[in-house]
Amino acid sequence: MYKLLLSWRYLRTRYIALASIISVTLGVATLIVVNSVMAGFTKEMHNRLHSILSDIVLESHSLDGFADPQWHMEQIRQVCGDDIAGMTPVIHVPALLRIPFRGDFHTRQINLIGVDKTTYAEVSDFSQYLLHPENQSRVSFLLRESGYAPGRKDFPPSGWEHRRMQAMYEKALEEQRHEIAAAAKSDASLATNNRPPADPYAAGVPKDPYSGSGESELAGTIFDPATEQNTGVILGIATCSIRGRDADGEVRDFYLCRPGDDVQVYFPNAGSSPKPVSCSLTVVDLYESKMSEYDASFAFMPIEKLQELRGMFDPLTNTTYVTSIQMKLKPGADLNAVRDKLRAAFPADQYPYRIETWRDLQGPLLAAVQMETTILNILLFLIIAVAGFGILATFFMIVVEKTRDIGILKALGAPSRGVMSIFLSYGVSLGAVGSGVGLVLGLLFVTNINDIAGWLEWITGHEVFDPTVYYFQEIPTSIQPTMVVGVMVGSVLVAVLASVLPALRAARLHPVAALRYE
Amino acid sequence: MDNFYGLATRTSAAKQSAAGPHVTFPENAPAPSRAAKQEVLLAAHGVEKSYRKGKHVVPVLLGVDFEIADGEFVAIVGQSGSGKSTLLHLLGTLDAPDSGEIHFEGGRIDNLPTSSRDLLRNQYFGMIFQFYHLLPELSALENVLIPNMIADGTFRYWRNRRQYRERAEHLLELVGLSHRLKHKPRELSGGEMQRAAIARALIAEPQVLLADEPTGNLDSKTGEEIMEILRTLNADQNLTIVMVTHDAAIASQADRIVRLAEGRVQAA
Ligand SMILES: Nc1ncnc2c1ncn2[C@@H]1O[C@H](COP(=O)(O)OP(=O)(O)OP(=O)(O)O)[C@@H](O)[C@H]1O
Numbered sequence: 001m002y003k004l005l006l007s008w009r010y011l012r013t014r015y016i017a018l019a020s021i022i023s024v025t026l027g028v029a030t031l032i033v034v035n036s037v038m039a040g041f042t043k044e045m046h047n048r049l050h051s052i053l054s055d056i057v058l059e060s061h062s063l064d065g066f067a068d069p070q071w072h073m074e075q076i077r078q079v080c081g082d083d084i085a086g087m088t089p090v091i092h093v094p095a096l097l098r099i100p101f102r103g104d105f106h107t108r109q110i111n112l113i114g115v116d117k118t119t120y121a122e123v124s125d126f127s128q129y130l131l132h133p134e135n136q137s138r139v140s141f142l143l144r145e146s147g148y149a150p151g152r153k154d155f156p157p158s159g160w161e162h163r164r165m166q167a168m169y170e171k172a173l174e175e176q177r178h179e180i181a182a183a184a185k186s187d188a189s190l191a192t193n194n195r196p197p198a199d200p201y202a203a204g205v206p207k208d209p210y211s212g213s214g215e216s217e218l219a220g221t222i223f224d225p226a227t228e229q230n231t232g233v234i235l236g237i238a239t240c241s242i243r244g245r246d247a248d249g250e251v252r253d254f255y256l257c258r259p260g261d262d263v264q265v266y267f268p269n270a271g272s273s274p275k276p277v278s279c280s281l282t283v284v285d286l287y288e289s290k291m292s293e294y295d296a297s298f299a300f301m302p303i304e305k306l307q308e309l310r311g312m313f314d315p316l317t318n319t320t321y322v323t324s325i326q327m328k329l330k331p332g333a334d335l336n337a338v339r340d341k342l343r344a345a346f347p348a349d350q351y352p353y354r355i356e357t358w359r360d361l362q363g364p365l366l367a368a369v370q371m372e373t374t375i376l377n378i379l380l381f382l383i384i385a386v387a388g389f390g391i392l393a394t395f396f397m398i399v400v401e402k403t404r405d406i407g408i409l410k411a412l413g414a415p416s417r418g419v420m421s422i423f424l425s426y427g428v429s430l431g432a433v434g435s436g437v438g439l440v441l442g443l444l445f446v447t448n449i450n451d452i453a454g455w456l457e458w459i460t461g462h463e464v465f466d467p468t469v470y471y472f473q474e475i476p477t478s479i480q481p482t483m484v485v486g487v488m489v490g491s492v493l494v495a496v497l498a499s500v501l502p503a504l505r506a507a508r509l510h511p512v513a514a515l516r517y518e
Numbered sequence: 519m520d521n522f523y524g525l526a527t528r529t530s531a532a533k534q535s536a537a538g539p540h541v542t543f544p545e546n547a548p549a550p551s552r553a554a555k556q557e558v559l560l561a562a563h564g565v566e567k568s569y570r571k572g573k574h575v576v577p578v579l580l581g582v583d584f585e586i587a588d589g590e591f592v593a594i595v596g597q598s599g600s601g602k603s604t605l606l607h608l609l610g611t612l613d614a615p616d617s618g619e620i621h622f623e624g625g626r627i628d629n630l631p632t633s634s635r636d637l638l639r640n641q642y643f644g645m646i647f648q649f650y651h652l653l654p655e656l657s658a659l660e661n662v663l664i665p666n667m668i669a670d671g672t673f674r675y676w677r678n679r680r681q682y683r684e685r686a687e688h689l690l691e692l693v694g695l696s697h698r699l700k701h702k703p704r705e706l707s708g709g710e711m712q713r714a715a716i717a718r719a720l721i722a723e724p725q726v727l728l729a730d731e732p733t734g735n736l737d738s739k740t741g742e743e744i745m746e747i748l749r750t751l752n753a754d755q756n757l758t759i760v761m762v763t764h765d766a767a768i769a770s771q772a773d774r775i776v777r778l779a780e781g782r783v784q785a786a
């Protein structure tokens with residue numbers, strides 16, 4: 001009882017000791033904040049990576065792919081059909097994207113992916129990242145009339161609406177060019193006619209100029225961009241947009257092209273001596289997974305068209321070729337076990353395939369984040385360890401100061417163990433108070449981190465969390481109970497360890513020496 | 519019957535329950551062992567003690583022999599540095615003699631294990647010091663209750679806290695400090711602190727009161743009041759008191775004076 005009473009009184013009367021645990025408080029708070037943010041990033045990244053990548057990929061080493069995906073899927077089903085929820089054949093090919101913009105071509109290096117629109121959406125959350133709400137529920141490579149990215153203020157008008165407008169504008173421009181050319185030929189004055197055509201958007205959206213007109217009869221003979229589209233392509237949003245700030249400092253996306261525009265794509269065809277193949281595609285939607293790596297490199301098109309263009313279809317035997325098969329497992333299936341079964345079923349000496357889980361594929365990235373978290377934890381825990389030495393010094397001072405009281409307690413029959421536990425429980429309660437306050441501070445900080453970031457931004461005028469860099473609108477956080485408990489236990493343990501030596505010293509004090517101490 | 523050795527040989531659980539009777543302090547009924555007056559309660563036999571200071575050995579006690587009867591009020595006098603405090607600490611088992619023996623109720627106590635000596639100090643000896651030695655963080659009342667808290671575990675203390683508190687308040691009233699229960703030591707005068715210290719020494723209902731210059735830091739009037747309390751305790755409750763003092767006038771109020779000089783007890 002006296003132990004509790006005294007350690008409680010020491011706690012309440014000795015503010016110097018409280019000062020010595022401020023560093024514990026700060027250490028705990030920072031540990032919680034850092035871990036929560038890192039866990040938030042990791043979790044968000046896991047979620048995104050996972051939903052983008054599907055669970056397991058069977059991939060050919062060659063760009064030419066392997067024949068007969070149906071047979072492979074049949075084999076896979078035989079090996080571990082119970083665990084498979086869905087499969088889809090996929091073609092990956094590096095490609096160049098050329099976006100016509102103001103008479104120029106913007107060239108981007110992309111990863112062109114041929115997908116089967118029905119099954120691909122089943123194995124990954126691909127469709128969820130599309131901008132058009134109807135495409136989110138059912139992917140289509142046909143251009144939609146309008147209604148892209150509802151709720152997004154600065155998204156330009158897209159779809160057929162835009163395509164018709166664009167076609168009209170081009171047509172008007174073409175006509176004017178003809179006129180100018182004709183006028184120049186006929187030596188007429190240029191000045192009156194030398195202006196670009198009026199911006200069609202200024203007059204509002206016109207009716208379809210071609211509907212019901214005789215010109216539509218031309219369709220089918222000459223490609224008419226106002227009524228026809230090329231094969232559809234879904235571009236990663238960052239391949240065709242530039243994120244930056246306007247004059248007011250607002251983050252804004254500027255689109256080089258949008259659904260309804262035509263783009264060109266170049267890629268090698270399959271075969272022993274690959275040659276570049278080019279084709280015109282119509283952007284039918286944009287893909288925004290918010291993983292900048294993917295948003296800046298992915299482009300999706302129908303797999304049949306890609307097979308045709310790359311010569312991955314043998315019309316004689318009717319066999320198709322693909323470069324990989326993506327699989328989704330049923331919930332609860334063991335990722336690594338299925339992978340190992342597949343590896344056994346497709347041994348490397350017979351089948352030149354790479355069979356990997358999404359974790360394997362993103363291993364280096366996930367490991368880097370993990371390593372970063374570990375190092376930060378070590379560094380921050382060192383802060384708490386330093387705080388431990390502060391507590392040690394303060395405790396020694398307190399024990400020296402309390403020498404006489406220790407003598408009194410012993411003279412009154414308190415055993416050494418009792419005296420020791422006064423200082424140990426003092427240390428525990430100091431540690432508990434310090435880390436408790438740190439816990440509250442840390443949790444408050446984490447839950448309000450975006451407000452705090454906004455507030456800091458407002459004070460300093462600097463962007464704390466730059467969405468142009470991270471593709472996250474907000475700082476993601478995730479508070480893990482085990483982490484919180486671990487941090488608390490660790491810091492209390494440091495406080496206890498730091499008080500063990502002074503407590504031992506107090507317990508060893510000779511009562512007479514302590515009583516004589518003045 | 520109420521013998522320390524009897525207690526010490528019991529199990530620790532029995533020790534705990536042995537502390538129980540203290541809760542109800544038999545105010546005027548003397549303890550059974552005190553009934554036999556003139557029985558030797560505390561004795562030193564050939565006690566030697568020297569302090570080692572580096573190479574120097576400072577001999578303090580060179581064979582002290584004396585006995586204190588049950589219910590006796592003994593004053594130990596002697597020059598400063600003659601070893602009075604040292605002797606008192608040895609009698610109270612705070613320190614161990616180099617050679618010789620300390621006996622309490624007929625049994626040797628200086629070689630007992632630490633836990634038994636802790637129990638002895640807690641339950642059978644009351645101690646008072648020149649500088650009062652109250653715990654500065656605790657109120658007068660809490661200071662008085664400390665021996666009870668040491669004796670009992672938290673739960674046991676909590677169960678008995680009302681009786682303990684009542685008894686502590688009663689003792690503080692006895693020493694004339696009932697109006698200062700909640701005061702911290704720094705808010706008390708020297709005399710008041712010494713009263714609180716006496717109440718603390720009495721709370722466990724000790725057999726012997728060991729007082730090291732209880733009036734040494736007080737003016738003569740306050741000192742006289744403290745002596746009044748001690749004399750009353752000795753007379754009314756038959757409490758054995760061993761008191762160290764410088765002051766001849768104070769010493770003369772005791773039943774017997776033991777003079778310490780050159781490390782030995784001198785004939786008074
Ligand atoms: N820890 C120690 N180390 C060395 N010498 C000590 C120690 N404690 C006490 N002494 C010496 O022992 C002698 C006796 O000390 P003690 O305190 O018993 O004297 P005292 O009679 O109580 O004196 P006073 O009347 O001044 O209180 C002194 O000479 C003192 O210097």
Ligand SMILES: [Mg+2]
Nearest residue numbers: 602603604730
């Ligand atoms: Mg002395």
